[in-house]
Amino acid sequence: MINFKRIILIVLLFLIPLKLILSQESSQREKPIILISYQMGITSIPQEGEEEDYRQGFNPFPVVPSHTVKTVNGEIFVYLYRNLFLGFSLDYCMNTRITVIDPSDDDSFQFNTLSFYNYYLSLRYKYKLFGISSYFSIGVGRTLTNGAESETITTNKGYSLLLEKIDSYSQMLYVSNFGLELPLGESIYLTGKISYLRLNMDKDSYLQFLGGIKFIILKGREVQHE
Amino acid sequence: MKTLNLCGKKKRLVPLKLIFFLTIYLMTNLLFSSEAGIKKLYFKYSNNKISYLGEKKTIEPPINIRRKIGDWEIVFEGDNHKIIYKTRIFDPTLYSFDLDAPYTSYKAGEKQFKEIIFSVEIPTSIQYKRIFFYELLHPFSIDEEISPVKSNYFKKNISLLTIKEKKIYSPKLKSIDSIKIFSHQKFINNGNDKRRIDIVFIPVQYSESELGNFHKTINFLLYDVCWGGWEDKRTFFDASPMKEFKKLFNFHYLDIINFPMDWQEEIACSGDSCKEWLDNLIKKFIPVPPDIYVFVVKTFQWSSLSSYWSIIIRDDSCGNVLLRAFSRSSIGGGLYNEFDTTDNCKDEKAKEIISRKNITVFTDKDLIPWKHWILDSTPLPTPNTLTYKNTVGAFEGGYDYKCYYYRPQEKCVLHGDLWDFCKVCREYFTLTLLDNWFDPYVSAKSNVPSQGMIIYPSDTPFLNFFITVDEGLLSMLDTPNIVWLLDDKPIEGTDGKRGISINTSLLKAGKHTVKVAIVGEVVGTTGFVRKYHDNHYYYTFPEFEIGKGKFKRQR
Numbered sequence: 172m173i174n175f176k177r178i179i180l181i182v183l184l185f186l187i188p189l190k191l192i193l194s195q196e197s198s199q200r201e202k203p204i205i206l207i208s209y210q211m212g213i214t215s216i217p218q219e220g221e222e223e224d225y226r227q228g229f230n231p232f233p234v235v236p237s238h239t240v241k242t243v244n245g246e247i248f249v250y251l252y253r254n255l256f257l258g259f260s261l262d263y264c265m266n267t268r269i270t271v272i273d274p275s276d277d278d279s280f281q282f283n284t285l286s287f288y289n290y291y292l293s294l295r296y297k298y299k300l301f302g303i304s305s306y307f308s309i310g311v312g313r314t315l316t317n318g319a320e321s322e323t324i325t326t327n328k329g330y331s332l333l334l335e336k337i338d339s340y341s342q343m344l345y346v347s348n349f350g351l352e353l354p355l356g357e358s359i360y361l362t363g364k365i366s367y368l369r370l371n372m373d374k375d376s377y378l379q380f381l382g383g384i385k386f387i388i389l390k391g392r393e394v395q396h397e
Numbered sequence: 398m399k400t401l402n403l404c405g406k407k408k409r410l411v412p413l414k415l416i417f418f419l420t421i422y423l424m425t426n427l428l429f430s431s432e433a434g435i436k437k438l439y440f441k442y443s444n445n446k447i448s449y450l451g452e453k454k455t456i457e458p459p460i461n462i463r464r465k466i467g468d469w470e471i472v473f474e475g476d477n478h479k480i481i482y483k484t485r486i487f488d489p490t491l492y493s494f495d496l497d498a499p500y501t502s503y504k505a506g507e508k509q510f511k512e513i514i515f516s517v518e519i520p521t522s523i524q525y526k527r528i529f530f531y532e533l534l535h536p537f538s539i540d541e542e543i544s545p546v547k548s549n550y551f552k553k554n555i556s557l558l559t560i561k562e563k564k565i566y567s568p569k570l571k572s573i574d575s576i577k578i579f580s581h582q583k584f585i586n587n588g589n590d591k592r593r594i595d596i597v598f599i600p601v602q603y604s605e606s607e608l609g610n611f612h613k614t615i616n617f618l619l620y621d622v623c624w625g626g627w628e629d630k631r632t633f634f635d636a637s638p639m640k641e642f643k644k645l646f647n648f649h650y651l652d653i654i655n656f657p658m659d660w661q662e663e664i665a666c667s668g669d670s671c672k673e674w675l676d677n678l679i680k681k682f683i684p685v686p687p688d689i690y691v692f693v694v695k696t697f698q699w700s701s702l703s704s705y706w707s708i709i710i711r712d713d714s715c716g717n718v719l720l721r722a723f724s725r726s727s728i729g730g731g732l733y734n735e736f737d738t739t740d741n742c743k744d745e746k747a748k749e750i751i752s753r754k755n756i757t758v759f760t761d762k763d764l765i766p767w768k769h770w771i772l773d774s775t776p777l778p779t780p781n782t783l784t785y786k787n788t789v790g791a792f793e794g795g796y797d798y799k800c801y802y803y804r805p806q807e808k809c810v811l812h813g814d815l816w817d818f819c820k821v822c823r824e825y826f827t828l829t830l831l832d833n834w835f836d837p838y839v840s841a842k843s844n845v846p847s848q849g850m851i852i853y854p855s856d857t858p859f860l861n862f863f864i865t866v867d868e869g870l871l872s873m874l875d876t877p878n879i880v881w882l883l884d885d886k887p888i889e890g891t892d893g894k895r896g897i898s899i900n901t902s903l904l905k906a907g908k909h910t911v912k913v914a915i916v917g918e919v920v921g922t923t924g925f926v927r928k929y930h931d932n933h934y935y936y937t938f939p940e941f942e943i944g945k946g947k948f949k950r951q952r
């Protein structure tokens with residue numbers, strides 16, 4: 172699965188110089204056919220579990236508090252029809268270190284959250300909002316959580332705790348995005364988006380805030396209706 | 398490391414009266430002492446005797462004596478032992494110590510102290526006349542209000558299964574070729590040699606044709622105590638506490654010919670090495686070294702108690718001689734003889750100050766080791782009249798002298814006149830047997846994982862603990878009860894059970910210990926022991942650790 176991400180990156184890197192070559196040959200009147208973007212930001216993950224779920228010996232740390240993780244993103248979009256584009260997006264959400272607390276005795280420990288990938292296909296509709304180029308998209312894909320080896324740690328109060336082994340697992344993902352684009356040059360934009368991600372299995376929903384740069388790497392002639 | 402405590406279990410609170418007395422005493426000292434400072438007095442302890450070395454500062458004592466308000470604590474550190482004595486000061490001019498021979502160290506396979514040099518610090522202002530050491534059997538009984546049973550309950554922590562194992566020796570002493578061993582008989586067999594008192598009869602200088610006499614002697618020693626007529630025939634095991642503790646003994650004899658009288662000189666051994674040599678000689682027949690050798694010698698030859706592992710007895714002796722020899726050996730606690738045969742009270746020996754076990758030089762009740770047996774109405778010294786026939790007091794005569802020494806009762810096996818021990822000797826003997834030999838545990842099992850493995854309730858919902866007890870020994874107890882303890886607290890609803898199950902999810906995370914205690918009185922000895930004694934026989938299971946639980950990491 173990690174190889175998959177690597178392949179995408181290689182493809183994206185390969186497309187940048189291609190874009191530069193193509194953009195020189197195209198004229199201003201042409202419409203973008205293929206676009207790519209690189210963005211960075213954060214994904215916000217809500218609290219998991221309730222204090223009432225505490226069970227001595229079985230669930231000593233019931234609550235994982237809400238937190239945010241750093242996220243990098245790459246997207247490629249292809250012109251479909253009128254204002255519609257079809258895109259493929261890939262997010263990598265990094266891990267972060269958070270503290271969890273045993274509500275019975277205030278014991279605590281820190282652990283690294285699991286990093287994960289989101290990849291999905293989306294349909295993007297472009298329009299002008301108060302004169303600013305913006306878009307809305309919905310998509311469907313999968314989210315892949317990276318596993319971790321089991322480990323026995325000592326909590327801050329000196330007790331032993333087993334961090335269970337977790338195998339990588341994936342689940343369905345539904346996404347809706349709202350984004351803005353500010354032109355910086357002929358084929359380059361500053362871009363930002365807010366995404367709402369809904370996970371199928373965990374019944375979790377995340378918010379994502381990303382910003383970055385977008386390039387047009389292939390332009391084409393205007394079609395009849397414009 | 399094992400911590401032994403003389404008379405075991407007499408840690409108790411210092412009565413307020415004593416603290417008050419000491420405070421007054423120390424203050425008086427501070428106010429009126431002409432010269433300040435501390436002087437160090439050195440003593441040597443060997444062969445059960447204390448000798449004064451003087452006020453030297455050249456010898457570094459191998460032990461520490463720490464002074465506290467109310468009591469003194471003496472710590473002996475041996476190779477494998479640590480023995481702590483607690484003592485008290487009972488007189489402004491006399492400092493006393495509890496310094497009996499630590500009989501608990503006489504057990505087979507253990508080292509005993511041969512010689513200890515120690516020092517005592519006292520204020521230079523004290524004009525002492527004598528400093529002596531004696532055993533306070535019940536030092537703080539006067540003002541005791543708190544029940545000692547409550548305060549000491551479950552404090553003892555000894556893994557009995559491990560301390561009773563006997564050591565197997567591997568001596569390198571020369572052999573005596575003339576000795577021939579024909580056979581071995583274990584004629585009183587109560588099982589497990591490792592946890593029984595094994596007594597072996599050895600014929601000395603017997604020829605093959607004389608072995609029949611040897612067998613007769615053994616029979617006589619055990620089954621005819623020589624007192625009482627036909628209507629009152631007593632055996633060795635009719636005398637308490639032998640009667641009650643019968644199940645702790647194994648008796649053997651070996652048919653040996655040409656066992657020389659001077660065998661110790663021939664092989665050039667001394668002390669423990671002699672025992673090792675003997676253990677090795679008979680190991681083909683008795684693989685686990687016995688605890689006591691009884692050398693049966695022919696009439697007119699030597700006849701006395703020799704060392705903690707051997708008794709020498711004449712073949713014309715009656716059972717009472719064997720009984721007396723036993724009670725004077727380490728197994729009986731090393732009691733003194735109570736004979737009052739010597740008239741000469743000007744003898745040097747008669748000046749020896751003794752006040753422990755069954756002999757004292759004092760007639761002041763407070764200073765008598767067996768004062769817990771003495772009624773306030775009993776006169777001290779106690780007149781040897783019909784009125785006090787069965788009374789415990791202080792009867793003049795004992796330790797071979799008609800005067801100066803006092804014994805607890807008019808009659809006693811150690812006094813040489815009856816087949817019964819006096820109450821004080823019987824108590825001492827009983828406690829020695831209880832402390833050193835009573836071990837009702839046969840085996841213990843549990844599913845506690847090996848050391849270092851952490852238990853999670855989700856994997857191991859229950860921990861199971863089982864014990865197997867020696868039913869024979871258990872039957873010696875009057876009201877035996879089995880009590881299970883988790884972290885020294887009794888576990889509810891587990892009394893009397895041979896096995897228990899602990900729900901791990903109810904245990905707090907961290908380290909825990911499960912112990913099992915057999916609690917009970919010894920049959921017939923309910924009245925034997927009057928001073929506080931902890932009749933708890935513990936087995937401690939390996940410590941285990943409960944983990945806090947498991948945690949599933951998330952995004």
Ligand SMILES: [Zn+2]
Nearest residue numbers: 809811819822
């Ligand atoms: Zn006696």
